[in-house]
Structures are given as C-alpha cells and as structure tokens.
Amino acid sequence: MVKALPEKCRKCGMLSAQQAQALHGTEGDGCWKPSVCYSRRSYARNRDRINQTRSRKRKEGELEQIPVEFEPLSQIVFGVLVVYRQAGVDTPVHAIAAEIWQGQEKVAIVPPVHCSGMVPSQVHQYVGKMLSVLEERYGIKKFASQTRLDPQLCGLRPCPLQG
Template identity: 85%
Template sequence: MLSAEQAQALHGKEGDDCWNPAVCYSRRSYARHRDRINQTRSRKRKEGELEHIPVQFEPLNQVVFGVLVVYRRTGSDTPVHAIGAEIWQGQEKVAIVPPVHCAGMVPSQVHTYVGKMLGVLEERYGVRKFASQTQLDPGLCAIRPCPLHG
C-alpha cells in the first residue's frame, strides 16, 4: 500500500536493505492488479475447458445478406455522417458498398440513397432489405478527405 518512494525508503539502503528493483516493481504491480490478472487467467482457463462443437449446415453458407453501416454519433437527433454497406455470404464478407458522406443531405435524400443502394444490391445479390444495421462513431470514418479529419 506504500508508494514506490516510501517502500524504497523503508526497504532500501537506509532501511532493511531488501529492495531489489529487478523483482520488487513487478511484485508491487502484481499486488495492485492481482484481482484483474486472476480474473483474466480464470476466464481463459474456463474457455479452454469448453468444448467447441462445429455444426455443418450447408444452407447457412448459401445465405446472402446485407448489413447497413451508418457512421453517426449516438442519439436520436444526431445527423448521419456517412453511410455504406457490407454484403455477406454465410460467414464471409463478399462485397462492400464504400461509404459516402451525407453532409448536406436531408433525411429524405439519405433514405432515397439507401433505397437506390438496395436496388443495386437486389440486382446483383438478391438482397431486398438489410438484415441488420451497424452504427459506428464518425471518428472511425475511413473516407478521405473527411470534414472530421481535416
């Protein structure tokens, strides 16, 4: 519970002379963080004990679906920064619709763009609607140049 300076004063040259910097720093770190370290170690041990059961199901590999990717801050009234999509077949991503900035678009224009995107995806992959929507923070926007990234 002592600070490093206090422990060195007590156990260093002026104290009982048992301070060993090669050992004591790591022991103090372990003592401070042992709850988190032991919890992580226990979780990994339990995960290793679990049996992994693969299930082969051919129709699952044939399923094609789309995920709408929306770059937007959390909140109901925040504007959409950018919008894109991903196409998945089974567990593999097979295509993406690169995100586009929505700055200056009104909500009806964003909906129109999503509808147009779905039209293209239906034509190419048979995707009529998005299976899910992923919302990402605008700070993760990969489009360059971007108003948020100078």
C-alpha cells in the same frame, strides 16, 4: 469485488467528447482527466459488449467446441447497413456504407458516402437506391442488420471531420 462505474461517468460516456469536456472540464465541474476519462468513457459505452465477449471467451475455454457443417448456412447472402453517426437520438448521419456477407464471409462492400448536406429524405433515397442495386446483384431486398460506427472512424478522405 470490483468497484462499479460511477453513474456520472456512465452518463458522461454517452456524450460526445466535446460535450463531456465542456460539462466536466475547466468550464464545468473540473473532474475531466484526459489520462482516465477517454478509456473510462469508452468502457461505459461498450461495457455490455466487452463483458459479454469476456464471458463468452471464458466459457469457450471451458467447453468442448463441436463444429456443425450446415450447407444452407453458407449459402445465405445478407447485407449489413453501416451508418457513421455519433451516439444519440437525433444526431445527423455522417456517412453510409454497406457490407454483403455470404454465410460467415464478407464478399463485397458498398464504400462509404458522406451524407453532409443531405436531408433525411435524400439519405433514405440513397439507401433505397443501394438496396435496389443489391437486389439486382445479390437478391438482397432489405438489410439484415444495421451497425452504428463513430464518425471518427470514417475512412473517407477528404473528410470534413478530419480537417
């Protein structure tokens, strides 16, 4: 049987890398091991999604797949709000972007914009402005979902986090 992930590692995975190193590094309890901790923390953060994907792939291999053509599904246009921010309740928003999908295909993007220096009301105003443009062009009145990405994945250059 597989050994469960220690509770300490699960909690550590929810911290930022700097916080985890300060708490468990040389100044902390000394259990930080770079060769193990980066991947273990990533797994702790994403384990539910990883395990669900593994399980789905196992089941897909066993089951017959029956494609269903449904014309209205391919006509549905929706938007996904992409927010670059660290995990946590009150972490600041690093950048915001959006993706526009039609059915199962991405048809357009709103490129990311850094939110450094913006107060929360300004971020909400920008999202409102983005929605008004998307409503005008695609008829999207609200986002279907929101995706959170780590600020380290920000593709904007220059970026305050990238030095």
